[in-house]
Amino acid sequence: MATKLVIDADPGIGDALAIALALVDPAIDLVGVTGTPGRVSGQHASRNVQAVVEWLDPPKWPRFGASTGPACGGEAVDPVRTTGRHGLGDFEPAVAELHSPRESAKLLVDLTREMPNEVTLLTLGPLTNVQLASELDPAFLDRLNLLVCSAGCLQGGDVTAAAEFNVYADPEAARNVLLSPATKTLVPIDVTSQAVLTYDQYDRLVDEESTNPLDRLLANLLPFAFRSNHEHFGIEGVLLHEVAALATIAHPRFATHEAMAVDVETSGELTRGMTVFDHRGVARWQTNIEVVTDVDTQGVLDFTTAAVRASRR
Numbered sequence: 001m002a003t004k005l006v007i008d009a010d011p012g013i014g015d016a017l018a019i020a021l022a023l024v025d026p027a028i029d030l031v032g033v034t035g036t037p038g039r040v041s042g043q044h045a046s047r048n049v050q051a052v053v054e055w056l057d058p059p060k061w062p063r064f065g066a067s068t069g070p071a072c073g074g075e076a077v078d079p080v081r082t083t084g085r086h087g088l089g090d091f092e093p094a095v096a097e098l099h100s101p102r103e104s105a106k107l108l109v110d111l112t113r114e115m116p117n118e119v120t121l122l123t124l125g126p127l128t129n130v131q132l133a134s135e136l137d138p139a140f141l142d143r144l145n146l147l148v149c150s151a152g153c154l155q156g157g158d159v160t161a162a163a164e165f166n167v168y169a170d171p172e173a174a175r176n177v178l179l180s181p182a183t184k185t186l187v188p189i190d191v192t193s194q195a196v197l198t199y200d201q202y203d204r205l206v207d208e209e210s211t212n213p214l215d216r217l218l219a220n221l222l223p224f225a226f227r228s229n230h231e232h233f234g235i236e237g238v239l240l241h242e243v244a245a246l247a248t249i250a251h252p253r254f255a256t257h258e259a260m261a262v263d264v265e266t267s268g269e270l271t272r273g274m275t276v277f278d279h280r281g282v283a284r285w286q287t288n289i290e291v292v293t294d295v296d297t298q299g300v301l302d303f304t305t306a307a308v309r310a311s312r313r
Contacts, residue, residue, distance in 0.1 A: 002029040003249060004118050004145075006111055008065075008104065009242075010038025010125030011048035011087050013225045018124060018242035019049060020217055021304060023058045024311040027250045031119065032111050034065030034104035038125035038169055040087040042067035045125070046104075048087050050095045056213045056311075063111070065104030065129075072126060072169035082228045089224025091217075105132035112143035120146045120249055124242045126166050127151070131173035134180070141182035149178070150245035152262070152275035153190045154291070160273070164189050167264060168273030175264035178275075178289060185248075185290045186262065187255075188275070192244040192292075195300040196237040199226065205308055214311040240304070244295050247303040254303070256294040261285035 005028050009015040022030045033053065035046030046066035053061055084090060102110075108129060112119055121144055123130060130147070133140045141147065151166035151174065159165040167174040178186070197205070208219045222238060229235040248255035261278040263285070265271045278285040 002027055003120055004029050004031050004115060005249065006030075006032040006034065006108065006119055006121045008034045008036055008108070008121065008123045008125060008129050009049060010036050010040055010045045011052070012039050012124070012242075013083055013087070013089055013221050014238075014240070014242040015124045016048060016052050016088055016221060017218070017240075018246045019052045020056060020214060021243060021307040022246055023053065023056050024214055025250055025307045026310060030062045031115070032063045032065065032107055034107055034129060035067045036104060036125045036129045037067060037069035038072055038166065039083060041071045042069040044086045046101070047095055050098070051088070051093050052217070054095055055093055055217055063107060064098060064101065065107035066098065066101035067104040067129065082232055084224060089221055091220040091224075104129045105136055108133040109137045109140050112140055116143045117145055119144055120148065122245060122249060123147070123149045123151065123166070124245070126169040127173040127177045128170045130177050131170075134176070141177075141180050144182060147177075147182050147184040148187060148245060148249055149184065150187045150189075150192070150242055152186050153188045154277065154293070155190050157274070158189060160270070162265075162271045163273030164275070167275055171264050171266040171273045174273070175266055178262055178264060185257065185292065186275070187245040187248060187292045189241050191295055192241040193239055194295060195240040195244040195297045196235075197222070197240055197301070197304070198237045201301065202226070205305055210312070212312050214308055218308070240300055243304055244300045247300045248292060248295065251299060251303060254296040254299040255292045257290045258293045259287040260289055260291045261287050262289050262291070
């Protein structure tokens with residue numbers, strides 16, 4: 001049976017790629033996709049998730065959740081240079097105007113009420129919407145089958161030396177969510193950074209002459225990511241953080257987990273947004289989360305390739 005999945009995201013090329021793969025993977029039933037402010041504004045996040053779905057036009061559309069609020073900022077490099085003016089590189093498709101759009105947090109609550117203990121929620125942006133949904137309905141997290149957060153870091157961050165962007169952007173929400181008793185898994189960026197799509201792999205993966213919507217989407221998104229990663233970060237490829245997190249849901253065997261104790265620093269001058277793990281020989285904190293400590297990078301690439309091929313049938 002396909003996993004009922006909701007994705008909460010702030011696309012971002014990586015988030016858009018993960019949403020696209022979730023729409024075409026037969027192992028996933030994407031029932032909802034919600035926008036949250038993060039690397040882009042809430043308005044642009046909501047527009048971007050809608051744009052990906054409209055472009056692919058799957059047989060079954062997920063329900064949309066919209067949000068507002070400014071981009072979170074704090075990045076060392078101007079995000080316009082790394083992800084484009086509105087988050088999707090040079091790709092700016094037109095989208096239909098939604099009549100009476102549902103607020104993201106409200107949609108999250110509604111979906112868990114309609115399908116209690118069936119929905120897995122994958123967060124690819126700050127945890128703001130998850131916190132808002134918990135405030136709307138204190139039983140929200142209890143009704144999730146599983147919460148998977150692509151966030152945090154075990155060793156070093158990206159937005160600062162200590163912090164990963166999704167936690168740094170709203171550390172108070174991250175702390176409340178990660179310390180909650182919900183069944184949850186953290187997928188840190190320094191683990192998923194092992195999964196990289198190279199130029200050669202892109203050439204074998206994407207048919208730029210194809211009329212297949214997913215091929216066309218990838219051909220619109222990924223070249224910008226290759227250029228910006230090379231220019232600004234010295235990376236010869238595209239890091240598949242979000243796709244790796246998605247792959248661990250579709251194929252749990254791709255991930256190695258360890259139960260850990262985590263907290264989030266919310267006020268440190270140098271450590272704001274840091275995910276702090278208790279690694280002392282004699283643990284003082286009770287374990288409260290499953291953490292992915294390793295991913296099968298070849299498995300992630302195979303998952304990506306299989307989804308693209310499936311979309312051509």
